[in-house]
Amino acid sequence: MFDLYYGDGLKQKARFTGGIVHRINNQASTVTCKPQGTARLPAFSIDGDFVIGGVFSIHLYKHTLRYNYTTVPEPLRCTGSIDYRQLRFSQAMIFAIEEINNSTELLPGVKLGYQIHDSCTSAPVTVDVAFQLSNSLDQAFHTGDNCSQSGMVMGVVGESGSTRSMSMSRIIGSFNIPQVSYFSTCACLSDKMQYPNFFRTIPSDQFQADALAKLVKHFGWTWIGAIRSDSDYGNNGMASFLLTAQKEGICVEYSVSFHRTNPRSKIQRVADVIRRSTAHVIVAFITSAELRLLLEELSREASPPRQWVGTEAWVTNRDMLKYRFCAGAIGFGIEQSVIPGLRDFLLDLSATKVASSPALTEFWEVVFNCRLGTCERMCDGTEDMQTLQNPYTDTSQLRITNMVYKAVYALAHALHNTLCLDTNSSTHCNKNKKLSSNEVLNYLKKVKFNLNGYDVSFDANGDPVAKYELVNWQKSHRGSIEIVTVGHYDGSLPAGQEFQINMNLMFMEGATKAPKSVCSDRCHPGTRKVLQKGKPICCYDCVRCPDGEISNSTDSLDCTPCSHEFWPNAESYSCLPKPVEFLSYDEVLGIILAAFSVGGACLTIMTAVLFYQHRTSPIVKANNSELSFLLLFSLTLCFLSSLTFIGAPSDWSCMLRHTAFAITFVLCMSCILGKTIVVLMVFKATLPGRNVMKWFGPLQQRITVACITFIQVLICTIWLVVSPPFPIKNLTVYKKRIVLECALGSAVGFWGVLGYIGLLAVFCLVLAILARKLPDSFNEAKLITFSMLIFCAVWITFIPAYVSSPGKFTVAVEIFAILASSFGLIFCIYAPKCFIILFKPEKNTKKNVLNKK
Structure with a gap:
């Protein structure tokens, strides 16, 4: 509300709407408009044809007021120490405006003025300043009968904090006053629906959050801690970072926030969280003012070393370098620049200039420890700005200062495009043109120029192209900590090419190798x-x-x-x-079985040779020498058939091994059956009236052996035709090996040939048992009985052993059964006879053969 004073001394109220003071009751012709309350004086100001506003957080705190609601509240004022860097920013704005006023190319003939306010790093003060910039500093103003808008600035440079910029934009945006921030990075400010008048020369935090996530991922840090300012800047920036970090596979052990106005107990709790954490890397989306409080708290008690990763809000602030335990910090900073003449301007503080500004007066008295205009430690005029070394005078790395510089020039170019007409020979500007802030806003959207080698322009959201320097806090050879540029990030480059590191980095505790920060060690292959x-x-x-x-x-x-x-x-x-497994000649088991097989065949051949040499002897002639030789032949084949089971299976070997074994054993059984029948027939022939031998002579014996063997041949032929054995790779017996074996093809065929052999063996055993007590000195029935008992015992035990044996041992069991039964036959039937032939020749006589009990 405003008080209206009429010429007759009457006082009425007026309302403030849209920056215009309206009279409520038009009862007099003379109207005087007066803002309610006390106007807030700027920290620095100068008149001009067009005025640009500036808002900087020169002081750290706002004076806390206690309201008693009985008196008018005193004006908002700043307190606390001066932020030298922010003071340098404000002076850089003044330097840029003076440079523009002296330019013959930009706004020639037009003088720019400025109103620079101190926001005290406080949103309420920023709001107060925003209203102030929307009006004149005059205590009273009028234009005829109606109050009118007067003294409005054409644009504002500021604020540094995102929250304060949001508050300011909502106020001055209603009047279409363009706002260009140099340090507000919250991505939320890119929303043109809410902040249509907002621009900035510093990139949005969305770009920085993506860059930080890629940086953390680059060093393999997947387990981090996160701290942030409890403000729009910190909360929105950290939210963007955490979202990108999650996509990169980065996990956060803790995420805590605080504000510089919080009680110390809250900051202590945050410090304790850092001390107890297992994450060695801390990503800090936080302002310098708040981080300073946290680092002070951490410095009071020894804390484990931590690798700090920071944003441009603090990582390039040289004030922070005094916290030496943060050496090795890494983060992104705004690109450095050189502003010619700025350092000389900053150092050119005359006594008159200092005395005219309360902010400069306070600065002067603090840095030189003296007082202006008082007797107590009075400044004597010998103070020399050249001797100062603090953030105000430090122009070695102009980063945010250059953002202020570009913001001023951006507004100047917008004014130039609005007021001036450029021809080939000259530029003409109409400084008397009635200009609205909306015109400046529209032209600001199209601004594009080059300043000190850097392109300045804004996209549809009012943001510049995202470019950062990767900076690292490194210890110099002098022992001091310096900010060193070690790489770059360019958001305009294709994906995957934005980020690069150009030189070696230093990490926490002076390490040259990146520390390890993972919740769990990496899982190796396997x-x-x-x-x-x-x-x-x-x-x-x-x-x-x-x-x-x-x-x-x-x-x-x-x-x-x-x-x-x-x-x-x-x-x-x-x-x-997988290694291939089969019973081979190269292994011990195969060699042993092959040796027994060959040895058995040789033994059988030797027996046959011995019988042939003594073929005329009574003992050979008395036991059917023809069937004996045929039996020895079949036993030789039985021994040799076991060799077909050794070696890698093939189509032919699989068919041969089973059929050869089946046929040779049936031939062997048929010979034994024939010999057993002969013994029985001989005994029957000795009885009176019996002449049965004529029915089982040599011809009948041959026919019997042939017929019995033919049946097995027929069974094997049907087996081979219908479903023959074939080689397979058995993958189920062993997990880690492949067993090469012969599949039976038809199980009926396999068990058919075995059953036929078993039937013959049982028949031979029964006949041998019947003939075992016949009164013949060389009765073979006894020997056949023992041999058949051994044969049957071997093959009966073969069946469960064959079924349960895995892999190549199945083949070994089969070979063992063949050899054992073959050896049983040759030893039981032929060993006694060979013993008599070799060692008891006196018993190898006809008389002894015919001797009957």
Whole structure:
């Protein structure tokens, strides 16, 4: 509300709407408009044809007021120490305006004025300043009969804090006053629906958040802590960072926030969280003022070393370098620039200039420890700005200062395009043109120029192109900590090419190698990650891949099964061909069985040779020498047939081994059956009136052997035709080996040939038992009985052993059964006879043969 004073001394109220003071009751012709309350004086100001406003957080705090509601509240005022860097920013704005006023190319003939206010780093003061910039500093103003808008600035440079910029934009945006911030980075300010008048020369935090996430990922830090300012800047910036970090697979152990106005107990709790944490890396989306409070708290008590990763809000602030335990900090800063003449301007503080500004007076008295205009430690005029070394005078790395510089020039170019007409020879500007802030706003959107080698322009959201320097706090050879540029980030480059590091970095505690900050160590190939219950995805256990599966990459989530003919190596990161297993001649078992097979065949041949040499002897002639030689021949084949089971199976070997074994054994059984029948027939022939031998002579014996053997040949032929044995790779017996074996083809055929052999063996055994007590000194029935008992015992035990034996041992069991039964036959039937022939020749006589009990 405003008080209206009329010429007759009457006083009425007026209302403030849209920057215009309206009279309520038009009862007099003379109207005087007066703002309610006390006008807020700027820290620095100068008149001009057009005025540009500036808002800087020169002081750190606002004086706290206690309202008693009985008196008018005193005006808002600043307190606390001066932020020398912010003071330099304000002076850089003055320097830029004076440079523009002296320019013959930009706004020639037009003088720019300025009103620079101190916001005290406070949103309420910023709001107060925003209203002040929307009106004149005059205590009273009028234009005839109606109050009118007067003294409005054409644009505002500021604020530094995002929250304060949001507050200011909502006020001056109603009047279309353009606002160009040099240090407000919150991505929320890019929303043109809410902040249509907002521009900035510093990139949005969205770009910085993406860059920080890529930086953290680059060094393999997947377990981090996060601290932020409890403000729009910190909360929105950290939210953007955490969203991008999550996509990069980065986990956050803790995320805490605080504000500089919080009680110390809150800051202590934040410090304790950092001390207790296991994350070695801290990402700080925080302002310098708040981080300073936290670092002060951390410095009071020894804390574990931490790797700090920061934003441009503090990582390039030289005031922070005094916290030496943060050496090695890394983060993104605004690109450096050189502003010619700025340092000389900053140092050119005359006594008159200092005395005219309360802010400069306070600065002068603090840095030189003296007082102006008082007797107590009075400044004597010998104070020299050249001797000062503080953030105000430090122009070695002009980053945010250059953002202020560009903001002023951006507004000047917008005014130039509005007021001036450029021709080939000259530029003409109409400084008397009635100009609205809306015109300046529209032209500001199209601004594009080059300043000190840097392009200045704004996109549709009022943001510039995102470009950062990667900076690192490194210890110099003098022991001091310096901010060193080690890389760059350019958001305009294609994805994957934005980020680069040009030189070596220094990390916490002076290390040249990046520290390790993970919740769990990486899972090596051969293992997979299993998440720990109730913890983030970065916390996991490394579990060995199950049998038959591999993982060939680090931090694999799953293991991949090997194909059927492959098996993992010992470390489970590669699939190797499974070793092939079969009973071969190269292994001990194969050699032993082959030796017994050949030895048995040789023994049989030697027996046959011995019988042939003594073929005329009574003992050979008395036991059917023809069937004896045929039996020896079949036994030789039986021994040799076992060799077909040794070696790698093939189509021919699989068919040969089973059929050869089946036929030779049936031939052997038929010979034994014939010999047994002969013994019985001989005994029957000795009885009076019996002449049965004529029915079982040599011809009948041959026919019997041939017929019995033919039946087995017929069974084997049908087997081979219908479903013959064939080689297979058995992958089920062993997980890690392939067993080459012969599949039976038709199980009926296999068990058919075995059953036929078993039937013959049982028949031979029965006949031999019937003939075992016949009164013949060389009765073979006894020997055949023992041999058949051994034969049957071997093959009865063969069946369960064959079924239960795995892999190549199945073949070994079959060979063993063949050899054992073959040896049983030759030893039981022929060994006694060979013994008599060789060692008891006196018994090898006809008389002894015919001797009957």
